[in-house]
Amino acid sequence: MAERIGIASEVYGRLERGHMLPSIQTFRRLCTVLSISADEALGLKPVQDVKWANEPPSDYGESAELRRLMRRAKQLDRTSIRILSVLAAQFKPRS
Incomplete structure (x- = not known):
């Protein structure tokens, strides 16, 4: 061989x-x-049997700034996440 x-x-x-x-x-x-x-x-199974192969990546369509913010938020402790959530609730969504 x-x-x-x-x-x-x-x-x-x-x-x-x-x-x-x-x-x-x-x-x-x-x-x-x-x-x-x-x-x-x-x-491996054939690609058509793999559910995730046909799904877009989790950050599909998200801006670079949002992805960067999410990476940083994942590193925060529980208290910091609560504070970030309260701050985020104070911002009005863009129309």
Whole structure:
């Protein structure tokens, strides 16, 4: 197998025993030689069965400023979050 995918037998042995991961190129050659898809080799289901694959990212359509604010808010303690919430309630939404 090592010869068929173009790597040293020692390297293939380490891959087989789980002591290292293949490069992308080696992984692709391995899948080709074994006649399996990368998804099969990784134990993944087809993409259409994965619910989150068809959903937009959580910050889809949000401004950079809002994403930055959310990152900062996630680092706050409970009391600081309450204060931030009270402050935010004082602002009128833009029309």
